[in-house]
Structure formats: structure tokens, C-alpha cells
Amino acid sequence: MDYLKAFLVGGAICAIAQIIHDNTELSPAHILVGLVMVGAVLGGLGVYDLLVDFAGAGALVPVSGFGNAIVNGMLNEVKRLGWEGLFTGAFEITGLGVTTAIIFGALMAVLFRPKG
Amino acid sequence: MARKLQGLQTIAFDLSPKIVGSATIAGPKEKKGNLAPYIDNLVPDPMLGEQTPEKAERKLLYQTCQEALARAKLTEHDMDFFLGGDLLNQIISSSFCARDLGIPFIGIYGACSSIVEGLGLGAMLVDGEYADQVLIATSSHYQASERQFRYPIELNIQHKGTSQWTVTGAGAAVLSTQGEGPRITCVTFGRVTDYGIKSPDIMGAAMAPAANDTLCRHFQDTNTSPGDYDLVLTGDLGNMGQKLFMDLAKEAGHTLGTKHMDVGATIYKPQQRAGAGGSGCACAALGILGYVIKEMYQGRYRRVLALATGALFSPLSYQQGDSIAGIAHAIVMENP
Amino acid sequence: MDKATHDLHDSYQQMVKVATPKPNYVKNIALAFLAGGGICVIGQLVYNLVDPVEPTSAETAAITLATMIALGALATGLGVYDWLAERVGMGAAVPITGFSNTVTAAAMEFKREGYLLGMGAKMFVIAGPVLVYGILSGFAITLLRAVFTGMLF
Numbered sequence: 001m002d003y004l005k006a007f008l009v010g011g012a013i014c015a016i017a018q019i020i021h022d023n024t025e026l027s028p029a030h031i032l033v034g035l036v037m038v039g040a041v042l043g044g045l046g047v048y049d050l051l052v053d054f055a056g057a058g059a060l061v062p063v064s065g066f067g068n069a070i071v072n073g074m075l076n077e078v079k080r081l082g083w084e085g086l087f088t089g090a091f092e093i094t095g096l097g098v099t100t101a102i103i104f105g106a107l108m109a110v111l112f113r114p115k116g
Numbered sequence: 117m118a119r120k121l122q123g124l125q126t127i128a129f130d131l132s133p134k135i136v137g138s139a140t141i142a143g144p145k146e147k148k149g150n151l152a153p154y155i156d157n158l159v160p161d162p163m164l165g166e167q168t169p170e171k172a173e174r175k176l177l178y179q180t181c182q183e184a185l186a187r188a189k190l191t192e193h194d195m196d197f198f199l200g201g202d203l204l205n206q207i208i209s210s211s212f213c214a215r216d217l218g219i220p221f222i223g224i225y226g227a228c229s230s231i232v233e234g235l236g237l238g239a240m241l242v243d244g245e246y247a248d249q250v251l252i253a254t255s256s257h258y259q260a261s262e263r264q265f266r267y268p269i270e271l272n273i274q275h276k277g278t279s280q281w282t283v284t285g286a287g288a289a290v291l292s293t294q295g296e297g298p299r300i301t302c303v304t305f306g307r308v309t310d311y312g313i314k315s316p317d318i319m320g321a322a323m324a325p326a327a328n329d330t331l332c333r334h335f336q337d338t339n340t341s342p343g344d345y346d347l348v349l350t351g352d353l354g355n356m357g358q359k360l361f362m363d364l365a366k367e368a369g370h371t372l373g374t375k376h377m378d379v380g381a382t383i384y385k386p387q388q389r390a391g392a393g394g395s396g397c398a399c400a401a402l403g404i405l406g407y408v409i410k411e412m413y414q415g416r417y418r419r420v421l422a423l424a425t426g427a428l429f430s431p432l433s434y435q436q437g438d439s440i441a442g443i444a445h446a447i448v449m450e451n452p
Numbered sequence: 453m454d455k456a457t458h459d460l461h462d463s464y465q466q467m468v469k470v471a472t473p474k475p476n477y478v479k480n481i482a483l484a485f486l487a488g489g490g491i492c493v494i495g496q497l498v499y500n501l502v503d504p505v506e507p508t509s510a511e512t513a514a515i516t517l518a519t520m521i522a523l524g525a526l527a528t529g530l531g532v533y534d535w536l537a538e539r540v541g542m543g544a545a546v547p548i549t550g551f552s553n554t555v556t557a558a559a560m561e562f563k564r565e566g567y568l569l570g571m572g573a574k575m576f577v578i579a580g581p582v583l584v585y586g587i588l589s590g591f592a593i594t595l596l597r598a599v600f601t602g603m604l605f
Binding site for chain 1: 274
């Protein structure tokens with residue numbers, strides 16, 4: 001059941017992005033930035049976590065989930081440290097992913113060449 | 117009034133320099149396309165064993181120059197000047213190729229119209245008796261252009277149906293009054309025309325007004341009409357651009373009909389996922405020095421008007437909100 | 453720009469609009485939905501595997517994201533990801549694997565200009581905006597929430 005929910009919600013977010021892509025002049029970069037900001041704002045309002053509770057990876061894996069993870073990290077850190085948390089929290093949850101992206105990105109660059 | 121200037125922007129030649137040798141080269145995607153039978157050399161590896169696409173483009177250009185010289189039964193020592201252009205910043209492909217050839221070099225830039233700009237200028241040098249033989253070559257490379265104008269190759273991009281695919285290849289020609297080959301009888305240099313198109317995803321639309329402007333000026337200057345030509349070839353307008361070009365030409369009173377062919381719209385097959393078609397300096401070069409010349413040798417065409425179009429912009433200019441201007445140059449090629 | 457030029461540009465824009473081919477909306481959206489959903493199912497599989505051994509859901513989420521990022525990088529290195537994205541569009545770009553692809557694709561591309569000023573400097577040339585605006589908007593909303601809920605003062 002959780003797989004079906006992940007599939008439907010994740011697929012729907014991608015489909016909405018595709019509709020925007022096909023009907024506007026916006027570049028993919030603009031759409032992704034828009035999504036991550038929507039995720040962050042909904043996260044701050046406490047709405048996105050409800051979607052995560054419902055759809056699991058269907059809400060975590062789209063890039064809006066990344067925006068939500070940034071906000072959740074900040075909120076956790078604010079609770080722990082106070083105002084410093086606003087500055088330490090961004091990478092509390094996402095740091096693992098960002099570091100993975102750097103390490104694997106560098107590794108792939110060493111191993112492979114663009115094929116075209 | 118300059119004696120050889122005809123009308124506003126057309127130069128008519130007395131000696132009519134001939135294309136005495138020419139060669140074309142292209143990569144594996146072009147090999148699967150419609151123009152493959154007309155291309156002299158089809159390489160299986162678009163990188164040609166090189167580490168970077170920039171080096172690969174240079175190699176394409178150099179090999180094509182050597183091949184064109186061999187076909188003209190001449191060597192680089194017989195050439196008085198080399199006119200070359202490409203899309204890469206500071207036309208590095210042409211200048212590095214010129215370094216290896218050792219021929220006095222005149223670097224040119226007209227984006228994808230460079231081949232006709234080069235043939236026109238080369239014909240002027242020969243016709244004006246400033247040179248006996250000149251070599252003209254242009255090149256483009258999909259990967260090198262993509263990384264300069266757009267995104268990294270492996271990026272998750274879904275190309276829009278209106279965007280165009282840079283042709284990997286090169287074309288070279290030797291112009292001389294001595295020898296056999298199609299003559300270049302006149303050249304019309306175009307004006308930079310800007311109809312306010314801003315998206316690099318619709319370059320065909322940005323170039324179509326320029327193509328139409330040069331076409332109209334050419335007919336006006338030479339007092340000719342589409343009926344005087346067996347073929348009106350355009351370089352890389354693509355599917356969408358050629359439609360707009362035909363409409364604009366019709367509005368101006370020139371019905372081209374089946375006499376028109378666009379290399380960009382023709383070079384790839386629909387299933388090749390090339391968007392609206394090919395583009396790049398090599399696109400018009402393959403059309404003119406591959407398709408047109410071979411068909412002229414076969415006797416299918418006697419008189420051809422070849423218009424090559426270029427989109428004038430840089431990643432910097434469009435990010436700053438400037439529109440994309442177009443240019444088109446035309447030459448007339450005739451069988452003896 | 454004078455009025456005549458302005459009108460000319462306007463009427464040409466209309467011509468261009470008419471000449472622009474329409475994308476196959478139904479096919480594009482269906483493919484984006486299927487591929488995006490499929491990638492999220494893989495994510496759910498990872499989540500369910502990690503969940504029992506991690507103490508908090510935040511950690512499970514973090515490890516799920518990191519695993520998907522690693523998979524996205526691998527698919528990019530093997531040259532599969534751009535092939536997929538050309539077909540499914542946003543179905544490949546929106547999942548976090550697409551974010552990873554932008555980092556890896558840039559790293560592979562600019563390695564040619566050296567590991568320091570090429571790969572090092574340009575690795576985040578496309579992913580950068582996502583991080584920057586994610587953090588800017590996250591900062592703003594978190595600050596607002598913290599102030600209004602009395603978490604700070």
C-alpha cells in the first residue's frame with residue numbers, strides 16, 4: 001500500500017512539473033527552484049510533513065521534499081540551539097545528501113566521460 | 117559606384133571563381149540521417165579518439181581541409197589564404213586548424229552562416245585577383261556547442277520540439293579560377309535582422325526574417341525571381357524556421373514552393389530526436405559542399421541559390437535579456 | 453524602439469506562436485508521471501529497508517535521500533540518466549536523483565578544464581540555485597514560524 005501511495009503522489013508532483021514545463025517558457029532550472037521553494041514554505045507551515053506521513057518516499061524523493069528537509073533541519077536546530085539553529089540547520093538532514101552528491105559526483109567524474 | 121557592386125548589397129563576379137575541390141565530414145548521428153549518401157567521410161566516433169570535443173572538432177576541420185586540398189590536387193603550400201569560422205568562443209577550431217595548416221589565416225564569424233560568408237569573401241579575393249587559390253572551411257560539434265551554449269551533456273534535459281541539434285561535422289572548399297567545378301557567380305551579404313525573438317529554443321524563428329531579408333534583397337539586386345533557380349537552399353532554419361521563412365517570403369511576393377530545401381530540416385530523420393532539425397556551421401556546409409555540389413555534378417541542378425543563416429547571440433547576451441538577431445548570406449552557384 | 457518596429461515584432465510573435473508545434477501533452481505527462489512515480493517507489497523500497505534500523509524518521513529520510521542521490525550519480529556516470537530524461541522529462545528531473553544528476557553531469561563535463569577550476573568550481577553550476585533558493589526560502593519561513601510561535605523570544 002505504501003508503495004502505491006508513493007507512486008501516485010511522487011508521480012503526480014512530476015506530472016504537475018511537466019505540465020508547467022510544456023506550457024510555459026520556464027527552464028527546468030526555474031521549475032526545480034520553484035518546487036524546492038514550495039516544499040520549504042509548505043514545510044515551514046507544517047503541511048508538507050502531513051504529505052510525507054501519507055505518501056512516504058512519494059513526498060520525500062521529489063525535490064520539494066528536499067526543501068522540506070532543509071526547513072525541518074532548521075526547526076530541529078532552532079529547538080535545540082535557539083537562533084543559531086537558523087544558521088546551522090539547513091544541512092542537518094540534507095547534509096548527508098549534499099555530501100553524497102559531491103563525493104559520488106567527483107567519483108563519477110574520475111571514472112566516466114560524457115558520452116553525448 | 118563600385119563596378120562590381122550590383123544593387124544594394126550584391127557583388128557580381130567577372131571571373132566567377134570555381135569550387136575546384138571540396139570535402140565534407142560528419143559524425144555517427146548524421147550517418148543515420150538523410151544526407152549521409154552525400155557526405156564524403158562519416159566517422160564512427162564523434163570524439164575521434166580525442167579527450168575533449170573541442171579537440172575533436174579541430175581534428176574534423178583539419179582532416180576535411182586536407183581532403184579538400186587532395187581532391188583539388190593541391191597542397192597547403194598552393195593556398196594563398198585560409199578563411200575559416202566556427203561556433204566556439206574566439207573561433208578556436210579554425211585558428212588552431214590554421215596553425216597546423218600554416219596558410220595565412222583570415223578568421224571569420226557569422227555563426228551558422230559562416231560557410232557562405234567564407235565562400236563569398238573567398239570568391240571576392242580570387243575574383244579581385246588578390247589571390248589565386250583560397251581554402252574555406254567551417255565546422256561545428258554537438259558536444260562542444262552544447263557545453264558552450266547550453267548545458268552539460270549528461271544533464272537531465274528534455275529538449276523542446278522547437279530546439280535544434282548542432283551538427284557534428286565540417287566542410288571545406290578550394291576556390292580557384294584554374295580547374296573544374298561549379299562557379300560562384302555572385303554573393304549577397306545580408307543585414308543583421310532582429311524581430312525580437314528571445315528564446316534560444318526557437319532559433320529557426322530568430323533566423324527566418326534574416327533569410328527572407330537577404331532573399332528579397334538578392335532578387336531585387338540581381339533582378340531575378342525563384343523561377344531563375346533550380347533550387348533555393350537554406351542552411352539551418354529547421355522545420356519551424358523554414359515554415360516561417362516560406363510565409364515571410366510569400367508575403368514579400370516570392371513563392372518558393374518545392375524549389376526550396378532547408379538543410380537543417382532535411383539532415384535528420386524524424387525518429388532521430390533532433391527537435392526541429394540540425395543547426396551549426398557544419399549544417400549549411402554539408403548541404404552546400406555535400407548535397408548541392410554532388411547533385412550539380414550529376415547534372416540535376418544547374419543554378420542554385422544557397423542561403424546560409426546564423427543566429428547572433430551568446431549565452432551572456434540572452435541571459436541579460438537581449439533578443440536573438442539573425443543574419444543570412446547568399447551565393448549563387450552555377451554549373452559551367 | 454519606434455511603433456512600427458514594435459508592431460512588426462508583435463505580428464511576428466503571433467506568426468511564431470501559430471507555427472510552434474504543440475508538444476504531445478498526454479504522452480509527456482503520462483511518461484513524467486510513470487517515471488517519477490517509479491523512482492519514488494524505489495525510494496520507498498530504500499525507506500522501508502532503512503526504517504527498522506534508524507532511530508528517528510529524520511535519519512531514515514536523510515539516508516533515503518542520500519541513497520537515491522548515490523543511485524542518480526551512478527546512473528549519470530553510466531550515461532543512462534540523460535537518455536531517460538530525454539524521454540520522461542520532469543519525471544527524471546524532479547526526483548532527488550535529478551538533483552544528483554545535475555551535480556554529477558557538471559562534474560563530468562567540466563573535469564576537462566581541470567579538477568580545481570573545472571570540476572571543483574563548476575560542480576554546482578546547475579544544482580546551485582536549488583540549494584541557494586531552498587536555503588533562502590527555508591530561512592525566511594523558519595524565521596517567521598519561530599517568531600510567531602514564540603520559539604525564539
